[in-house]
Amino acid sequence: MTFASRISRTPIPFDIDRAEEALLAVDTIHEARALILGAAGCSPYFSTLMLRENTWLRAALEQSPETVVAGVFEQLRETPFDQIAVALRQAKRRIALFTGLADVGGVWALEHVTGTLSDFADLAVDLAMKACVAHEIKRKKLPGMGEDDIATAGGMVALAMGKMGAGELNYSSDIDLICLFDESRFAPEDYHDARASFIRATRKMAAMLNDPTGEGYVFRTDLRLRPDPLSTPVCLSMETAERYYESLGRTWERAAHIKARPCAGDVEAGWCYLDRLRPFVWRKHLDFAAIQDAHDMRLRIRDHKGLGGAIKLSGHNMKLGRGGIREIEFFTQTRQLISGGRDVDLRCRGTVDGLAALAQKGWVPKDVADTLTTRYRTHREIEHRLQMVNDAQTHSLPTSDEGFERLAAFMGEADVALLKSRLRAELDEVHDLTEGFFAPDEAGEDMPELSETAETIVSRWSTYPALRSDRAVTIFRRLKPELLKRLYQGTKPDEVLTQFDGFLANLPAGVQLFSLFEANPQLIDLLADICTTSPALAQHLSKNSSVLDAVLGGSFFAPWPGMSQLREDLNEQLENYDDYERQLDGARRWAKEWHFRIGVHHLRGLIDAQEAAKQYADLAEAAVAALWGPVSCEFARKHGAAPGKGAMVLGMGSLGAGRLSAQSDLDLIVIYDADGVDSSDGRRPLATRPYYARLTQALVAAVSAQMAEGRLYEVDMRLRPSGRQGPVATSVASFENYQRDEAWTWEHLALTRARAIAGEPEVMAQVESLRTTIVSEKGAPETVLQDVIEMRERLAEAKPATHEWEAKLGPGRMQDIELCAEAAALMSGSIQRSVNGQLSAGVRLGWLTREEKSTLMSSYTSFQRLQLCTKLLTEKPLELGEVGSGGVEFLLRELGETDGGGANGLALRLNNQAEAAGQVVDTAMARIPSLERENDRSKNN
Numbered sequence: 001m002t003f004a005s006r007i008s009r010t011p012i013p014f015d016i017d018r019a020e021e022a023l024l025a026v027d028t029i030h031e032a033r034a035l036i037l038g039a040a041g042c043s044p045y046f047s048t049l050m051l052r053e054n055t056w057l058r059a060a061l062e063q064s065p066e067t068v069v070a071g072v073f074e075q076l077r078e079t080p081f082d083q084i085a086v087a088l089r090q091a092k093r094r095i096a097l098f099t100g101l102a103d104v105g106g107v108w109a110l111e112h113v114t115g116t117l118s119d120f121a122d123l124a125v126d127l128a129m130k131a132c133v134a135h136e137i138k139r140k141k142l143p144g145m146g147e148d149d150i151a152t153a154g155g156m157v158a159l160a161m162g163k164m165g166a167g168e169l170n171y172s173s174d175i176d177l178i179c180l181f182d183e184s185r186f187a188p189e190d191y192h193d194a195r196a197s198f199i200r201a202t203r204k205m206a207a208m209l210n211d212p213t214g215e216g217y218v219f220r221t222d223l224r225l226r227p228d229p230l231s232t233p234v235c236l237s238m239e240t241a242e243r244y245y246e247s248l249g250r251t252w253e254r255a256a257h258i259k260a261r262p263c264a265g266d267v268e269a270g271w272c273y274l275d276r277l278r279p280f281v282w283r284k285h286l287d288f289a290a291i292q293d294a295h296d297m298r299l300r301i302r303d304h305k306g307l308g309g310a311i312k313l314s315g316h317n318m319k320l321g322r323g324g325i326r327e328i329e330f331f332t333q334t335r336q337l338i339s340g341g342r343d344v345d346l347r348c349r350g351t352v353d354g355l356a357a358l359a360q361k362g363w364v365p366k367d368v369a370d371t372l373t374t375r376y377r378t379h380r381e382i383e384h385r386l387q388m389v390n391d392a393q394t395h396s397l398p399t400s401d402e403g404f405e406r407l408a409a410f411m412g413e414a415d416v417a418l419l420k421s422r423l424r425a426e427l428d429e430v431h432d433l434t435e436g437f438f439a440p441d442e443a444g445e446d447m448p449e450l451s452e453t454a455e456t457i458v459s460r461w462s463t464y465p466a467l468r469s470d471r472a473v474t475i476f477r478r479l480k481p482e483l484l485k486r487l488y489q490g491t492k493p494d495e496v497l498t499q500f501d502g503f504l505a506n507l508p509a510g511v512q513l514f515s516l517f518e519a520n521p522q523l524i525d526l527l528a529d530i531c532t533t534s535p536a537l538a539q540h541l542s543k544n545s546s547v548l549d550a551v552l553g554g555s556f557f558a559p560w561p562g563m564s565q566l567r568e569d570l571n572e573q574l575e576n577y578d579d580y581e582r583q584l585d586g587a588r589r590w591a592k593e594w595h596f597r598i599g600v601h602h603l604r605g606l607i608d609a610q611e612a613a614k615q616y617a618d619l620a621e622a623a624v625a626a627l628w629g630p631v632s633c634e635f636a637r638k639h640g641a642a643p644g645k646g647a648m649v650l651g652m653g654s655l656g657a658g659r660l661s662a663q664s665d666l667d668l669i670v671i672y673d674a675d676g677v678d679s680s681d682g683r684r685p686l687a688t689r690p691y692y693a694r695l696t697q698a699l700v701a702a703v704s705a706q707m708a709e710g711r712l713y714e715v716d717m718r719l720r721p722s723g724r725q726g727p728v729a730t731s732v733a734s735f736e737n738y739q740r741d742e743a744w745t746w747e748h749l750a751l752t753r754a755r756a757i758a759g760e761p762e763v764m765a766q767v768e769s770l771r772t773t774i775v776s777e778k779g780a781p782e783t784v785l786q787d788v789i790e791m792r793e794r795l796a797e798a799k800p801a802t803h804e805w806e807a808k809l810g811p812g813r814m815q816d817i818e819l820c821a822e823a824a825a826l827m828s829g830s831i832q833r834s835v836n837g838q839l840s841a842g843v844r845l846g847w848l849t850r851e852e853k854s855t856l857m858s859s860y861t862s863f864q865r866l867q868l869c870t871k872l873l874t875e876k877p878l879e880l881g882e883v884g885s886g887g888v889e890f891l892l893r894e895l896g897e898t899d900g901g902g903a904n905g906l907a908l909r910l911n912n913q914a915e916a917a918g919q920v921v922d923t924a925m926a927r928i929p930s931l932e933r934e935n936d937r938s939k940n941n
Contacts, residue, residue, distance in 0.1 A: 043100075043388050043389050043410070044389070045388060045389065045391040046097065046100060046388065049093055049096065049097040050097065052093065053093055053094055053097055056094060057097065057098075060094075060098060065098065065102050065107060065108065068098055069095065069098070069099075069116055069119075072091050072094050072095055072098075072120075073091075073119075073120070073123055075087070075091070076088065076091050076123060076124075076127060077123070077127070079127075081127075081130070081131035081134055081135075082131075084127050084128065084131045084208070085128075085208050085213075086213075086215055088124050088127065088128065088208070088209070088218045089213065089215035089216045089217065089218055090215065091120070091124070092120070092124070092216065092217075092218050092219075093216060095116065095117070095120045096117075096171055096391075099113055099116050099117060099171075100171065100388055103384065104388075104410075110377050110380055110381065111167075111350075111352065113384070114163070114167060114168045114169055114170070114380070115167050117169040117170070117171065117173075118160075118163075118164055118166075118167040118168065118169045119167075121160070121164050121169055121175050121219060121263070122160065122164075122263040122264065124209060124218050124219065125158050125160075125175070125177065125205070125209065125219075125263055125264040126158075126263065126264035126265065128205045128208045128209055128218075128264075129153050129156060129158060129201070129205050129264045129265050130150055130151075130153050130264075130265070131205075131208070132200075132201040132202075132204040132205045132208065133150060133153045133154050133156055133198075133201045133265075134147075134150045135201070135204070136154075136197045136198075136200065136201050137149065137150060137154065141193070141196075141197045141200070142154050142193075142194060142197045142198075143186060143187070143190035143193050143194055143197075144185075144186065144187070144190060152265065152266040152268075152269070153264070153265030153266055154181075154185070154194075154198075154266075155181050155182035155183075155185040155186075155265075155266050155269060156179065156180070156181045156182075156198050156201065156202075156235065156265045156266060157179070157180055157181070157182070157262050157264065157265040157266045157267065157269055157270035157273070158177045158178070158179050158180075158262070158263055158264040158265055158270075159177065159178040159179075159180065159260045159261065159262055159263070159270060159274075160175070160176070160177065160259075160260070160261055160262075160263035160264075161176040161177065161178060161225050161256055161257075161259060161260055162175075162176040162225070162256070162259060163176075163259075164176060164177075164263065165259035165260050165261050165263075165349055166259040166349040166350045166351065167349065167350060168350060168351065168380075170380075170383060170384060170387055171384055171387045171388050171391070172387040172388075172391050172392060172393045172394075173219075173393070174219060174220035174221065174222050174393065175209075175219045175220070175221055175222065176222045176224075176225050177221060177222070177223055177225075177263075178223070178225055178226045178241075178260070179198070179202045179205075179223065179226070179234060179235040179236070180235065180236055180237065180238050180241055180270070180273065181194065181195070181198045181235060181236075181237055181238070182237075182238055182266060182269045182273075183237040183238060183239055191237075195233070195235070195237065198235040199233045199234055199235050201235070202223070202234045202235040203234060205221075206221045206223060206234070209221045220393065225256060226241070227240075227241055227244035227245065227248075227249075227253075228244065228248075238269075238273045241273075242273075242276060242277065245277060245280045246280060249280050251337070254280065254281050254337060255330075255333045255334070255337060257274075257277065257280075257281045258281065258333050258336055258337070258340075258347070258349065258354075259333075259349045260274060260349075261274070261349060262274070281337075281340075282337075282340050282341040282347065283337075283341040311323060311424065311427050311428065311431065313397055313420055313423060313424055314397065314398075314399050315396050315397060315398075315399045316396065316397045316427070317395050317396050317397075318379055318382055318383050318386070318395045318396070318397060319383065319395035320395065321427075322427065322431045322435075323426070323427030323428060323429070323430040323431035323434075324379065324395075324427065324430070325376065325379045325380065325383065325395075327430055327431065327434045327435075328351060328372050328375065328376045328379070328430060328434065329351055330434070331372065331433075331434045331437060332351050332354040332355050332358065332372075333354070334437075335354075335358050335363055335364060336348070336354055336358070338363075339358075339361070339363050342549060343361060344576075345357055345360075345361065346358060346361060346363070351376055352373050352376060352377070355369040355372055355373050355376075356369065356373070368433055371429065371433065372430065372433060372434075375426050375429060375430050378426060379426070379430075381411070382397075382407070382411070382423070383395055385407060385410040385411055386407065388410070389406065389410070397423070401416075404416050404419070404420065407419070447480075447481050447484055447485075448484050448485055448488045448493075450484070450488070451493075451494055453494050453497075453498075454488070454493070454494055454497050457497055457498065457501045458484075458497075460501075461501075461504060464504055464505055464507070465507065465508055465509065465510075466504060466507040466508070466509055466510030466513070466514075467510055469509075469510075469511065471511050472509070472510040472511045472514060475510075475511065475514040475515055475518060476510060476514050478518060479514050479517055479518050482521055482524070483517065483524055484497075486521070486524045486525055486528055487500055487524070487528050487531075492532075492885055495532070495885060495886075496528055496531055496532050496886075499531035499532065499535055499538055500527070500528070500531045500538075502531075502535065502538065502539065502542075503527070503531055503538045503539070503541065503542045504542070505542075506539060506542035506543060507542045507545065508543075512545070513545045513548075516545075516548060520552060523548055523551060523552075526548075526551065526600065527541070529603060529604065529886075530600070530603065532885075532886030532887075533603050533873070533886035533887050533889075533890050534599070534603055534872055534873050534874075534886075534887060534890075535873070535874060535882070535887070536662075536871075536872065536873055536874045536875050537596075537599050537600075537603070537662075537872060537873075539875075540596075541596070543710075544592050544596070544710070546589065546592075547592050547593045547595075547596035549593065550593035550594075550596065550597060551600075556597055556600075557601075557606070560607075560611075560615055560618075562618065563618035563621055563622050566594070566618060566619060566622035567621075567622040567625050567626050569590075570587060570590055570622055570623065570626040571626050571629070573586055573587075573590055574586060574587065574626060574627075574629075574630055580630060580634045581707070583627075583630045584627070584630075584702055584705075584707055585707055585708055585709040587623060587626065587627055587702075587712065588707060588709035588710055588711070588712055589709050590623075591619060591623050591712055592709070592710070594619050595616070595619060595662070598612055598615045598616055598619070598662075599612075599662055599872055601615075602868070602872060603872065603890060605893065608865075608894065609864065609865040609868035609869060609894055610861070610864070610865070612662075612868055612872075613659040613660060613661065613864065613868055614658060614659065616659075616660035616661060616662065616664065617654070617655060617657075617658045617659055617660045618658075620655055620660055620664070620666055620713060621651065621655070621658075621757045621758075623703070623712055623713075624649060624651075624666070624668070624699075624703060624757055624758050625649075625757055625758040627699070627702050627703065627712075628649065628699065628758040628759060630702075631695070631698050631699050631702045632695065634698070635694070635695050635698050636680075636682065637682075638682065638683065638684055639680050639682045639683070639684050639685060639686050639691060639694075640680035640681045640682020640683070640684075640685055640686075641680065641681070641682070642672070642680065642691070642692075642695070642760075643674050643675075643677035643678070643679060643680050643688045643691060644672070644673050644674035644675035644676065644677040644688070645672075645673040645674075645675045645760060645762055645763050645766075646672065646673070646759065646760035646762075646763055647670055647671065647672035647673075647692055647695065647696075647729065647759050647760065647763060648670070648671055648672075648756055648758065648759025648760055648763040648764040648767055649668055649669070649670055649699070649756070649757050649758040649759050650668065650669040650670070650671060650754050650755070650756055650757070650767060651666070651667070651668060651754065651755045651756070651757040652667035652668065652669060652719045652750055652753065652754050653667040653719070653750070653753060654667075654753075655667060655668075655755075655757070656753040656754045656755040656833055657753045657755075657833045657834055657835070658755070658833065658834065659834075659864070661867055661868050661871040661872075662868070662871040662872045663871040663875065664713075664871075665713055665714035665715065665716050666703070666713045666714070666715050666716065667716050667717075667718075667719050668699075668700075668715055668716070668717055669717065669719060669720045669730065669754075670692065670695075670696040670699065670720075670728065670729040670730070671729070671730050671731070671732055671735050671763065671767050672688075672692040672729055672730070672731055672732070672763065673731065673732045673762075673763050673766065674688040674692075674731060679691070689727070689729075689731075692729035692731075693727055693728050693729045695729065696717075696728045696729040697728060700715045700717070700728075703715050719747075719750055721734065721735060721738040721739075721742075721743070721747075722738070722742075732763070732766060732767065732770070735767070735770070736770055736774075739751065739770070739774045739778075740774070740777075743778075744787070745778075745783060745784055745787035745788070745791075745826075746787065746791055748774065748775070748778045748779075748784075748826055749784075749788070749819070749822040749823065749826055750822070751771055751774060751775060752775055752822045752825040752826055752830070752832075752833065752838065753822065753833045754771055754833075755833060756768055771831075772831050775825065775826060775829055775830070775831065776829035778826065779826040779827040779828065779829055780827075781827045781847075781928050781929050782928060784823050784826055784827050785823065785827075785925055785928065788819060788820075788823045788925060789925050791819065792816065792819065792921075792925070795809075795815065796810075796811070801813065803877050803878070804907060805866065805870065805877070805878040805880075805907070806877075807863040807864070807866040807867035807870060808863070808867060810914060810918075811914065811915075811917075811918030811921065811922075812859055812913065812914035812915060812916065812917030812918030812919070812920075812921065813859070813863050813914050813917075814860060814863045814864060814867060816917070816918065816921055817835060817856050817859060817860040817863075817917060817921070818835060818860075819921075820839070820842075820856065820920075820921045820924060820925075821835045821838035821839050821842070821856075822838060823842075824838050824839055824841050824842025824845065824847060824848065825837075825838040825841050825842075827842075827845060827847065827929055828841040828842065828844065828845040828847075828929075835857070835860055836857060839853045839856055839857060840853065842924075845929050846929055847924060847927060847929040848920075848924055852920045852923075852924065855916050855917055855920050856917050856920055856921070858913060858917075859913040859914055859916065859917035860917070862895060862909075862910055862913055863910070863913075863914070865894050865895050866891075866895060866910065868894075869890065869891050869894050869895070873887045873890070873891070874887075880903055888903060891903075891906070892906060895910075897909070
């Protein structure tokens, strides 16, 4: 099918005489006549192009558009460098003419039109750059470079910015480029010569593209988007540019780099450069402060261009004016800046693609994204028609009736009044959808009536670190009325405000968080809940406010994914970091968000304490398991692969049992199997024993070291063989010998809860088999019970219960019942790790009755719930007067105190449960199991 026969839409001709002149000159086929009449009639520029390229156009109209464009590109690529300047101008005429006809004729959609123009710009810049660099190489002005280096322009690259970078060029767009060179390709002593050569090449390239000749021009070329253009040369080293952005880069430059892409020269080096620049463009946290930056930038552009005020169609700027194209682009790019650091799917260069991604991920309502996408396309179509009239770089609507009649004809609109009405409505629509996002209405003084206590609290806020900058004060002034309304709407507002005051006082900076609250007021309600219920979580939040990002991520309230999915998720995130330290910080950010989610779910009653304990354990195991790989790889990079079969990590205590609290540390043991290998084989080889000792230290540091993002967990390794006196890593053989010949009963009891959580699968299986064997062999009832009785006595003397709300210490409480359960598991040879499973093994052994097990589990469950709640509410021993009414209500709810007894009733019930459970343990300890031991090989429950 020919191009002409695919035309689907015909604009109304305006200047019929000029159109007929163009038609006669082209003498084209019948199907294209109406299109040529319309385009030439509305656009003197098109008429001129048709007259100049009539022979070529006649042949081109008989081919498919794709074939025509490919032919122009191929002819350019085959042109010698000394003829490229003229060839580029001819190609520009043909691409502009043919693309315009495909556009006006309805053959190509907007994205196809702008994409073709952008593809041609890429090729033009690439050929011009290589021609100019080749000239420098031929003159031997580029040190160390020969003809083979022309293909990569000797390490020079042009970054396409703006519409060119996004593949969205207009017919009369200038092109924004940042020209860089890869300094690593040159010896230090050649740096200045190379720099001077690339600066000359850049200037010549820009002139080749920009300067008008008898053949016209290719593209107006703008190099001013480079760092500090008033004081830097037109071509910079990549290292210089990186240092600038790292230290001085501004929000508008981040936004500009959303669309940046290498388009010419050493494209591979350009992508590597942009990858290094990624942390500058895409912040690791949600960046709502970018809204204010973008708004300020919009206002500066409007003031500079004199485009403020109400929308008037006459002369209205379709790009920069209210409701125009730039409003849609700013809206899209700002939302991308806010969220793109966390979600790589949002890092789209094109505006339409960006809006689609934002809608898909829930950051922009779908109807808003659809409307802005439609308006973007219609605005761009009008912009194109305005520019196609005289190849003018204009974005302004006509100022005369004649001009609007020409535009209407070019748009295929018969009714000028209808076109004006539609344009006004579309501009208003865009303005209404975007202005509220950028410029929220200034808050009035509609403040709730505050008590004297509240007034005192609020009056000191201005002295806090979070409000030390003018920008923070400005945002907080808008936020303050809504904030106080939401904080002050509960039954005990002064209490909530007091807790919020503690949160605000500990907040190191405020701009990002206040911007976050302003854009997402629902987060204030969540903060009020946290302040009311959990001062400890509020304090944690003040120091780690970035965890609120997760609430907006879309899956915060989704079902728990489970340990395997968590591990896979963290592994994927760690793969995105090319630096070991960034991996460790990334793991900390990730874990904090999940840790915060568990706490919020628990506070809001979405999960109970038992489920929270499991989730905290899943999170810890996933974090250690995922970090084991990077830690091992980083260590192997320095010292060679692990000798022998490798190592594994054994989780002990509550981690091994799969139940942790909000403040738990991790009990770990590292065990390795050298398999007879004496040392590693690397750049700095180590003997086997120090290798695994230092690998263990590296793991502990990776988990517990204080870094920019804090620490993951405190690590306790005192449960390893020989405790603090023993080596930090133990061989399988030594571990087995120790457990068989030297370990005390309490160490065998601890082994009943041990669980392999990370490392080499073969070694993990080996250790689990050994654990099973030891547990089955070391459970002589007389020995176990005698040692446990002595342990209880020592614990009662050394660590007595000293607090009314003590959950762990004391007869009949958590530690006492866990000790009883471990004894049951050891005496029965059970591999069960949970308290419930171990006590069930005691029942099967005949050591406990079902009623006794029920009494123990009832008390253990209550005190475990108490512990989980306490660790979430406060970092200190629980004092009901300090956690507030919200914390007390949470505690009563979680422990099922629903009969009106309140805190006193709960305390009495817990005390009774502890006494009953303590009596069961006392009785059981005086009882030697009479049944034969049988190994419990069932799975851990």
